Amino acid sequence: MRLKNRHVLGWLEASPLALVLLLFLVAPIVMIVIVSFWGATEFSIYPAFQFDNYEFLFGSPVTYRVFLATLKYAFITWALTLAIGFTVAYFLAFHVRSLTMQIALFLVCTIPFWTSNIIRMISWIPFLGRNGIANQTLISWGVIDEPLEWLLYSDFAVILAFVHLYTLFMVVPIFNTMMRIDKSLLEAARDNGASGLQTLVHVILPLTKPGIMIGTIFVVTLVMGDFITVRFMSGSQRANVGRLISNDIGLLQYPSAAATAVVLLCTVLIVIAILLRFVNIRKEL
Amino acid sequence: MAILAKPKVGYSRRSLLKAGGAAIAASTLPAPMLWAQDTKDIVLRQFGTGVSNLNDVANKVKEDLGFTLEMTALDSDSVTQRAATQPDSFDIADIEYWICKKVWPTGNLQAMDVSRIANYDKIVGIFKDGKLTPDSEIAQGTAPHTVGFIPEPGATTFADEQTNWMTLIPTIYNADTLGIRPDLIGRPIESWAELLNPEFQGKASILDISSIGIMDMAMVCEAMGEIQYGDKGNMTREEIDATMAIFTEAKQNGQFRAFWKTFDESVNLMASGEVVIQSMWSPAITAVKSRGIPCVYQPLKEGYRSWGGGIGLSQSLSGMELDAAYEYINWYLSGWVGGYVMRQGYYSAVPETSKEFMSENEWGYWFEGKEATDVITSPTGDELAQAGEVRDGGSFEERMGSVACWNAVMDENQYMVRKWNEFIAA
Incomplete structure (x- = not known):
């Protein structure tokens, strides 16, 4: 009897969260999946069960090109944010000795987040433009004679904005796991004659894996779901999956947008599943 | 609707109207209503593209008519989306004629009784029989008069000639062309074909709104002599493919610096010198000029791509609000707004009345x-x-007389949209 009570209590305790997830996570996704099989005319959508949307999606070479571009953005941004994020976190965790200083410097990292995402992105545009500060400075230094055209409205600009926007998402979890590394392990490595590099590769890196993985998941999902950064920084000249979806929505093609969203969701889930094969986050947290 | 206000003293035309409205309201509502609803309590929600959603208009409406006009400005795609999918979110839709062609069949708008429009006779011919002057030729595309009337209230198809039921009351319209930076180009520009001239590689732009962008593309391709269109406003699949092929090639050769979607983006591209030739809207030129930067709305020998906007009434509008909406429309055509938009560089549907305000x-x-x-x-x-x-471009007759095509929705619109997406991704 008592056991049964505990059983009920457990269910009760879990139910608020389960309900919230059901209402705000599962239900919308189910809805999107359902709508992705519907049909659309120019100004309305009608319930149906047809594979037209998917057929068009998988039948168009544009889809593959755009998914490839999205993965490309995600991979390059990931590599750069990881390199920068790891370095910053390493500096904060192991080079800065006092805790007060660590916290102060960490807060400095978050300062850009006091303004909106969009503003941080758009402020790059006048900076990188043909007659922008970057080009003017380079010309006045005599480094270049003609303004560099590829600074703005290019893949370079898109990735620059992504890295700028999302590096902190890498710094925070990596810094967090590094702070939890037992310092005596580093001392032991040193006592056993390991060089700085060997300590880094064989001790610190394996121990920060969960942090890296969490940061990776943040960055990859953010980049793959983005559409506004790509639109502004490429001057609408490049496309990623997010832009395909937003274009469809703008043109009232909700079912086709839903189908693209479903495929994108599956892609992201597969990517994350692969990542989780490398590190068991739950075990190491 | 149920707010009761203090009775006003004196009898103006409006207070009589109001009393009439209250009588109707009293007979339809279960609760006894003793006092008239004050006009000032009426709120009409209008939404539309930025061009005609002017706060000055809302203020003037409050001053002249007494009721409140709430304005929401959106881009063309969002306007279409909202008119088609959220009929209860607005009372007055300020849309373009090509959007009307898309939205009307949803039944979200109600036709207007022409006999209640005081200045109907003075509305320019473009919106009635399609002709500016009796002998002018009708341009290609979705010309306003083709979607301006319906045969009877409730109809979802358009009438071929003028009837007593109007879909939209024309508000403002204009003839669009390319904007250029004469100081950075340094030579005369005369043809749409210049947009793809390799001389401007990396310094050209086109707008990323498919239904308008495709028209600009068509003007360019025709000017280059590459394609002869049957009807630029209603292309065949082959014509769409050929047009996109030309522009995709240009894009891959780096002809375009960027594409723009909003008014501000077009202004910034031009003002910063990123772009020297691009599709543009008239007030954007004005905005660039007002920063002291030379910018010309260049008339081109092939003619203009024209557009027209109008206001339509939501299907759910009735009773006093409907009366107020008619009052608003009659006020709109009575000249003050006309004078205002004409001084921005647009044209008023009733130029005669606007003249008094200029x-x-x-x-x-x-x-x-x-x-x-x-x-x-x-x-x-x-x-x-x-x-x-x-x-730039001269008089009203010269500009509106050389319209080559109107903004349009094609029969192959969905195909075109997909091709447009491919073009952006290419």
């Missing part, structure tokens, strides 16, 4: 294409032209 100099400059005799300022006070200058 100075002789302004009327001469904006409408008749004459030399300005004094400084021309925008409604917000920015200087746009000095004495002696002439409007």
Whole structure:
């Protein structure tokens, strides 16, 4: 009897969260999946069960090109944010000795987040433009004679904005796991004659894996779901999956947008599943 | 609707109207209503593209008519989306004629009784029989008069000729062309074909709104002599493919610096010198000029791509709100707004009444294409032209008389949209 009570209590305790997830996570996704099989005319959508949307999606070479571009953005941004994020976190965790200083410097990292995402992105545009500060400075230094055209409205600009926007998402979890590394392990490595590099590769890196993985998941999902950064920084000249979806929505093609969203969701889930094969986050947290 | 206000003293036309409205309301509502609803409690929700959603208009409506007009400005795609999917979110839709063609069949808008429109007879011919003058030719595309009338209330198809039921009351319209930076180009530009001239590689732009962008593309391809269209406003799949192929090639060769979707983006691209030739809208030119940067709305020999906007009434509008909406429409056509938009560089649907609200100099400059005799300022006070200058493109008849096509929705619209997506991703 008592056991049964505990059983009920457990269910009760879990139910608020389960309900919230059901209402705000599962239900919308189910809805999107359902709508992705519907049909659309120019100004309305009608319930149906047809594979037209998917057929068009998988039948168009544009889809593959755009998914490839999205993965490309995600991979390059990931590599750069990881390199920068790891370095910053390493500096904060192991080079800065006092805790007060660590916290102060960490807060400095978050300062850009006091303004909106969009503003941080758009402020790059006048900076990188043909007659922008970057080009003017380079010309006045005599480094270049003609303004560099590829600074703005290019893949370079898109990735620059992504890295700028999302590096902190890498710094925070990596810094967090590094702070939890037992310092005596580093001392032991040193006592056993390991060089700085060997300590880094064989001790610190394996121990920060969960942090890296969490940061990776943040960055990859953010980049793959983005559409506004790509639109502004490429001057609408490049496309990623997010832009395909937003274009469809703008043109009232909700079912086709839903189908693209479903495929994108599956892609992201597969990517994350692969990542989780490398590190068991739950075990190491 | 149920707010009761203090009774007003005196009998104006409006208070009589109001009492009439209250009587109807009293007979339909279960609760006894003793007092008239004050006009000032009426709120009409209008949404539309930025061009005509002007706060000054809302303020003037409050002043002249007493009721409140709430404005929401969106881009063309969002406007279409909202008109088609959220009929209860607005009372008045300020949309373009090509959007009307898309939205009307949803039944979200109600036709207007022409006999209640005081200045109907004075509306320019373009919106009635399609002809500016009796012998002018009707341009390609979704010409406003083709979607301006329906045979009877409730119909979802359009009438071929003028009827007593109008879909939209025309508000403003204009003839669009390419904007250029004369100081950075340094030679005369005369044809749409210049947009793809390799001379401007990396310095051209086109707008990323498929239904309008495709028209600009068509103007360019036709000017280059590459494609002969049956009807630019209603292309066949082959014509769409051929057009996109030309532009995709240009894009891959780096012809375009960027594409723009909003008014501000087009202004910034031009003002910063990123782009020297691009599709543009008239007030964007004004905005660039008001920063002291030379910018010309270049008339081209192939003619203009034209557009027209109008206001439509939501299907759910009835009773006093409907009366207020008619009052608003009649006020709209009575001249003040017309004068305002004409001084921005657009045209009013009833130029006659707008004339009274403009100075002789302004009327001469904006409408008749004459030399300005004094400084021309925008409604917000920015200087746009000095004495002696002439409007780009000349008079109303010259500009609206050389329209080559109207913004349009094609039968192959969905196909075109997909191709447009491919073009952006290419």
